[in-house]
Amino acid sequence: MNKKNKTFLVPKFRFPEFLNAGEWEEKAVSEVFKVTRGEVLSMTLVEDVQTIESPYPVFSSQTKNGGLAGYYSNYLYEDAITWTTDGANAGDVNYREGKFYCTNVCGVLINESGYANLCVAELINSVAKKYVSYVGNPKLMNGVMSNIVIPFPAVPEQQKIANCLSSLDDLIAAENKKLEALKAHKKGLLQKLYPQKGQNIPEWRFPRFRDAGEWEKKPLSSLCRVTQGGTPSTSVPEFWGGNIQWVTPAEMGKGYNKYITNTVRTLTDEGLSNCSSELLPVDSVIVSTRAPIGLLSINKKPMAINQGCHGLIPLLGYNTDFIFFSLEIKKSKLNDIGAGNTFKELSGSSLKAFPITVPELPEQQRIADCLSSIDDLIVVENEKLKALKAYKKGLLQGLFPTIEEVTE
Template sequence: MTINNNTPNIRFNGFSGDWVEKKLGDIANFSKGSGYSKSDLISSGHPIILYGRLYTKYQTVIDKVDTFVNENKNSIKSQGNEIIVPASGETAEDIARASAIKQRGVILGGDLNIVELSNAYSSTFTALKISNGQSKSELSKKAQGKSVVHIRNSDLQSLLLDFPNLEEQTAIGNFFQHIDETIALSRSKHKKTKTLKKSFLNKMFPQAGKNQPEIRLKGFSEDWVEKRLEEVVEIVGGGTPDTTNPEFWDGEIDWYSPTEIGKKVYADKSVKTITELGLQKSSAQILPAHKTILFTSRAGIGDMAILRNEAATNQGFQSFIAKDIDVYFLYSMGHLLKEYALEKASGSTFLEISKKQLSVIEILIPSNTEEQTAIGNFFKQLDDTLALQAKQLKALENLKEALLAKMFV
């Protein structure tokens, strides 16, 4: 199929012909929201949209509003099918976005540009067009300001957009609205699982002054026992080979820095590697796979990852090699270790927790290793679910980006 600049790469069946470029100012009327700020928000009252929502909780279509105020008599209210664009924000990228309002009677707060399209144009399609691709880039360039940037209605009026006929606009708008709803559902499920995990972490480890958790897995009843961390793990620091000696670098040994830790359960592959000679000429040590938890001891204190392949670290770690404790159980109680480390950390240039300070941490653990393993497996299942949900959410977001690039001119 031959493609030109005025037709998209992917098109729904039944639609053909070039898209037509229009200046937004020729097909819409413009106004501004009025009054109200975050300090006016209350738990219930009249629904309102404030400008910050548009770049902190971006939605192509806003059909439900969960923020409320006491209504003033001069309030500006939606009539349904308007487009709103934030008039100010922290960055041009943040505010170069638009949302379509489907609900009538919603108060539109100050610092909102309001765009009312003529009947031949879809608000959902136009909001998508403004918020993505070349149109977003052009609108970002029009934003003015330093500490606070602004987009004015005059900037929107001069924006050039390509449109198919209304029927095709509606089909595309509905399609991407469905994708957004699917993404929102996926994000909500992921958030609920994270909340569920946080609740279980709170209830499946004993609270201060207690020797049993609030929630117990079936078949276990003994009191948990107190141990110093050094009794159940070997604590190992790291080191850095001379960075000016090329013989020490780009070898076969994974070598981690703290910035690589904290976003994933497992550490699989480091950004930098060192040679055997580099290992020998530094205080770095080889840490065993599957038995080691990397624990950051500087700056971002308390970030953790389970080592999947043997590796070394720089001096920003005090890593734990399990001796008499289930690795995933220890990883799961990482929030408690982090709290302690942050409480005891010290330093003038940056906060740091030492091996000596970590060694004497007193932790409560089940005396029965089977219970440790059961708890570790329970949280591993939750973490696996979270990882799968995050992967699915990312795939949906990537699919949307790819389709936006192919289905718009």
Template sequence: MNNERNKLIPELRFPDFMNEGNWEEKKLGDFGRFFRGLTYSADDTSSKGLLVLRSGNIQNDTLVLDKDLVYVDKECADELKLLNGDIVICMSNGSKALVGKNAEYKDEYDGKITVGAFCSIMRPINKFTKYLLQSDAYQSFIALSIGGGNINNLKNSDLEEFKCYTSSSPKEQQKIADCLSFLDELITAHTDKLETLKTYKKGLMQNLFPQVGEKVPKLRFKEFEKEGDWEYLNGNELFDTISNKNHNSDLQILAITQEQGAIPRNLINYNVIVTEKSLESYKVVEKGDFIISLRSFQGGIEYSNFKGICSPAYIILRKKNENSENEFYKHYFKTDFYIRNLNRNLEGLRDGKMVSYSQFSEILLPNPNPKEQQKIANFLSSLDSLITEQADKIEQLKLHKKGLMQGLFPKVKA
């Protein structure tokens, strides 16, 4: 053991523990017991029964219990039934990025619940333990464990042997756990607020635009209450399809995403190699254009805040009518009823097949007074700003927690 390992002292330490001395090296197995998940077959699945969590239920360090759920008509050993404070760990997955991901079970489910065979349960001895599984040392260990070849699998014994570093003082461990738990609660509270804002916006959108078959929205700004019915036009009366390939391949390449619309690839680490020859066929996208993507029948039509180029596989739409506002349609194309309407017009469309311009054109689009369009767009965009601001707060809190953890745990060189 070299001198670096002999100095197991974190950069940040609570005043009460300044004189506690070095931290000590232990194995993760000293901090709890591990149980591999339940094996079941397709014949065991049911509409009710024992809930089995899988790797897909571990998202952003939390357990998702409202979608992608599997129930089995099968019993499991008592030790495999999740208890409050247990840690669910992804042990095997087609994607290496997911192996080792984990989340605490907080007794959120009122019923019998376990994990599938591609996951394990760690039953920790204290709250401090879960932060060992969030540390940089743990991330490095996972990367090394699955780094070679096509091995995307961990065994319980692998995790039990993980060398971690901890204070010998249970009180210091508890102090660290309390500090980080407070931050976790703050992040959760802000995340709940973010979801509330998103739900609020979604509800407003359902009322600020007419439902299918209606000519006026349920909610209308006072100054437009006497404007009468909204006008409806076919998609091709409002938007042209654009296929401009007049560029020198010097424009930024745009990725088309459901969450962020059209966005420069370098902003989302979208690393796909494109040859110079291929770039020649790419289409120019102007700021304010819309893009029909392969996933438009799932998530609507995307909007671009950037000028750039995109794959010729995409269909680019540009407004042709001066009496229409881009921002208005940016929101309208993301409403549930527009997406449902799009799907009704595309009966027989299968995943992987592009929505055509002619199919888009067949759908009637609302075209109210431009001032009313602008009012609705401004209102919804102001909500978007609040949502973005709230999401930024969450990211800042997560960065603060990450930095704090780097200080509260010793840095150890191999």
């Protein structure tokens, strides 16, 4: 590497005590670490919760809970870096603090001189995906990992960066815990505020409605006017690019915001008149009726929908959000009544006949207000989490020399 390119080995952001510490040094992973792998472990031996008998975390290839599969009575490694070698998550790299066990789909990097830390794990993680082989089952095997070249600062600077990232990760974990707690709270409320199978009265009822009598089971068509979607010809330019939002299942269920305000594609008035969809008024419920069945949204602008959706326009006496939550709690049942093997679809007639148990409008409104307030908190918490993750991503870009710059 020539002198000009070496100047790229200094990151954009640097802690004051390291401003004159010189350039980072490029090394292959195998020059710094012993590269090894986890061992096969039957999941029947793994406990779901940590106990005195099974105190050591077991990490595998999953992404749930940071790869934590459970707890085991023995450990293999301590304070090391792991990466997923096989499968959809191949190339995911993590620092594992303390004693742990990892399965055979995890590679392990061991260094006893301080290089096994969160900073180096993030450095390797920033490039590892580029080295994954996607021929058949995705793989990043030990030999390939060994030859990856990355820039390393000295250990004191590594530790300073690691401490910074660790504090940020702790904050992200805390916000994620709040988000999961809110989701669990909402799930519990849905189960308590709506009648369970075979019941016509919910377990919990707001005080003013405790003597209001039983809820009534009705087909969805008694609550809403059910409309179908459609797509105008894609070969006619005049049908596309207008002012009418056009919803597809691909745009539903993203993030946690139940409301849709903008779509990827739009129709012209001519396009709308040349398809089977109609313009849904604001605050209609949109249901995906082709795989995946049961995604739900509420439109905050007049919108059209494609043939993978149906629109539910509430009739007088029925609350949009109440209908939304009534269907949310029954998503799996909507999927169950879909027809087809390789391609499942929920017909308009089946959707119209789908039973919903409803109280009078004032009670609908009170339940909808309660659950919507939880939804609002979830959206806020989700946005906080997204902002923290975006901040971390930007921080990493500033704290590390970029790979494009380093390898020129």
